[in-house]
Amino acid sequence: MDELRDLYQEMILDHGKRPRNQGRIEASTHEADGHNPLCGDVLHLTLTVDGDTVTDARFEGEGCAISTASASMMTDAVKGKNLGEVKRLVDTFIGLATGESSPDPNELGKLAVFSGVSEFPARVKCATLSWRTVEAAISGSDEPITTE
Amino acid sequence: MSTNGEQTLDVEAVRKDFPVLQRTVYDRPLVYLDNAATSQKPRCVIDAVSRYYEEINSNVHRGVHRLSMDATSAYEGAREKVQRFLNARSTKEIVWTRGTTESINLVAQSFGRSQIHAGDEIIISHLEHHSNIVPWQLLCEERGASLKVIPMSERGEILLDAYEELLSERTKIVAIGHVSNALGTVNPVEHIIQRAHARGIPVLLDGAQAAPHMKVDVQVLDCDFYTLSGHKMFGPTGIGALYGKEALLERMPPWHGGGDMIKSVSFEGTVFNDLPYKFEAGTPDIAGAVGMGAAVDYLDQVGLDAVSAWEAELLTYGTALLDAMDGVRIFGTAEHKAAVISFEVDGIHPHDLGTVLDREGVAIRAGHHCAQPVMQFYGVPATARASMAFYNTKAELDTLVVAINKAQELFA
Numbered sequence: 336m337d338e339l340r341d342l343y344q345e346m347i348l349d350h351g352k353r354p355r356n357q358g359r360i361e362a363s364t365h366e367a368d369g370h371n372p373l374c375g376d377v378l379h380l381t382l383t384v385d386g387d388t389v390t391d392a393r394f395e396g397e398g399c400a401i402s403t404a405s406a407s408m409m410t411d412a413v414k415g416k417n418l419g420e421v422k423r424l425v426d427t428f429i430g431l432a433t434g435e436s437s438p439d440p441n442e443l444g445k446l447a448v449f450s451g452v453s454e455f456p457a458r459v460k461c462a463t464l465s466w467r468t469v470e471a472a473i474s475g476s477d478e479p480i481t482t483e
Numbered sequence: 484m485s486t487n488g489e490q491t492l493d494v495e496a497v498r499k500d501f502p503v504l505q506r507t508v509y510d511r512p513l514v515y516l517d518n519a520a521t522s523q524k525p526r527c528v529i530d531a532v533s534r535y536y537e538e539i540n541s542n543v544h545r546g547v548h549r550l551s552m553d554a555t556s557a558y559e560g561a562r563e564k565v566q567r568f569l570n571a572r573s574t575k576e577i578v579w580t581r582g583t584t585e586s587i588n589l590v591a592q593s594f595g596r597s598q599i600h601a602g603d604e605i606i607i608s609h610l611e612h613h614s615n616i617v618p619w620q621l622l623c624e625e626r627g628a629s630l631k632v633i634p635m636s637e638r639g640e641i642l643l644d645a646y647e648e649l650l651s652e653r654t655k656i657v658a659i660g661h662v663s664n665a666l667g668t669v670n671p672v673e674h675i676i677q678r679a680h681a682r683g684i685p686v687l688l689d690g691a692q693a694a695p696h697m698k699v700d701v702q703v704l705d706c707d708f709y710t711l712s713g714h715k716m717f718g719p720t721g722i723g724a725l726y727g728k729e730a731l732l733e734r735m736p737p738w739h740g741g742g743d744m745i746k747s748v749s750f751e752g753t754v755f756n757d758l759p760y761k762f763e764a765g766t767p768d769i770a771g772a773v774g775m776g777a778a779v780d781y782l783d784q785v786g787l788d789a790v791s792a793w794e795a796e797l798l799t800y801g802t803a804l805l806d807a808m809d810g811v812r813i814f815g816t817a818e819h820k821a822a823v824i825s826f827e828v829d830g831i832h833p834h835d836l837g838t839v840l841d842r843e844g845v846a847i848r849a850g851h852h853c854a855q856p857v858m859q860f861y862g863v864p865a866t867a868r869a870s871m872a873f874y875n876t877k878a879e880l881d882t883l884v885v886a887i888n889k890a891q892e893l894f895a
């Protein structure tokens with residue numbers, strides 16, 4: 336069970352069950368759709384960007400505990416950050432989840448709870464879906480993001 | 484192995500025939516319950532494929548040399564085995580394909596393009612696998628025909644009254660799964676065929692999930708087309724077959740063009756080959772066909788009656804176990820079912836469940852099972868599915884329950 340506990344840490348289970356920032360911002364400035372065809376996970380993300388700063392972020396959709404927790408914590412994390420910081424965080428997080436880099440825990444804060452994901456290759460896409468979606472939203476891409 | 488003249492199954496003995504069942508995953512014995520996705524391969528199939536490459540590899544229907552003749556006779560011998568397995572009248576009725584998906588596409592393209600026109604209708608059911616939906620949608624779009632879908636009940640059974648109402652003079656083909664991969668429902672195909680034939684309408688049965696579990700006799704069924712996937716019936720991936728009644732196949736135009744499917748070619752015109760070669764363009768999966776022949780022999784030897792009887796016992800046992808668990812809901816409770824249990828566990832997404840079970844050595848499928856309309860019917864994005872084969876044991880189903888309990892603890 337140890338590796339499973341590394342994957343499903345308390346904070347992930349908590350955000351999976353009680354996701355924060357759910358819903359849709361009616362007057363959003365940025366939005367994007369994410370889709371994981373393999374799992375059927377779908378995600379609609381809306382952001383309010385004021386000047387260069389993300390002031391609000393919400394998501395709606397359906398997914399497993401990992402993808403729901405990831406969307407919940409991603410939306411928490413990007414609020415208050417400027418677009419450059421969000422982009423850097425996207426790269427850092429994806430590096431962590433894929434195991435391609437081992438970022439400084441201080442840089443990631445709470446998001447470091449996703450470090451167990453890289454041991455579960457089948458679940459990496461669940462963790463990265465919301466991050467790829469926020470990347471698409473801030474780069475103004477109209478194409479829905481798909482993990483395939 | 485026999486009592487009162489009936490075959491019974493010695494599950495511990497048959498397990499020894501499957502090398503992969505001896506392995507462990509994460510230091511636990513493998514409990515393989517994903518047989519509807521693909522089945523494991525017995526030693527004799529693996530050996531048949533390697534022996535083909537080691538001893539007779541060459542191209543078929545071409546050479547005057549010894550290897551080519553040996554390869555051709557192994558390849559055609561395998562076709563005869565499949566013919567006997569389905570009790571088809573002749574080997575002309577057995578076309579090698581890559582599997583069920585290709586078989587259905589072949590019929591949709593060849594039969595469909597020549598015989599389905601604007602305003603015509605094709606009937607399928609709500610229970611179909613995507614491979615028995617999309618080829619028909621493509622055809623409908625191209626021809627201006629329309630797709631009619633027989634609805635299903637909460638239990639996962641085709642509604643036969645609704646079927647009756649859909650049949651009309653516009654119906655040109657009925658294409659139905661023999662056994663549903665998502666729920667395990669065994670459809671009343673005899674009735675479906677009889678009602679269609681009363682109007683002169685041909686019927687295709689998608690047999691991908693039936694052939695590994697029950698005796699199939701295409702003459703008794705009187706279906707017009709039947710499809711097989713080798714990999715689901717203990718044979719290799721990449722090989723399968725289409726059975727078609729000779730008279731129908733004869734009238735159908737070729738599908739793919741190329742070598743082997745012709746008698747002579749000139750720039751003025753081409754004379755197509757006889758059945759079944761008319762539908763077999765290019766160098767086929769010879770080793771795959773040989774392997775599928777070995778799989779069919781193996782199934783004959785184990786005995787499909789014994790297989791069905793043991794799987795029925797597993798289904799009853801497993802269903803009772805899961806029914807007794809708190810927070811577990813089973814999808815698909817048809818009266819006639821193959822050994823497939825689709826389910827969900829309260830508060831645990833099927834993918835999370837799949838991950839936890841995997842670490843317990845238990846392989847199940849979590850997803851939409853390429854049957855998204857079935858998922859939409861139940862209003863879920865995905866289910867967990869345990870699908871059994873004759874080499875599964877009751878003890879493995881006990882392990883499944885223990886693993887689900889662990890997931891419930893983790894997500895409590």
Ligand SMILES: Cc1ncc(COP(=O)(O)O)c(C=O)c1O
Nearest residue numbers: 582583584612614664691692712
């Ligand atoms: C009922 C059914 N039909 C068709 C298919 C497609 O078979 P294949 O992928 O072997 O072509 C499957 C396999 O998943 C199936 O379960």
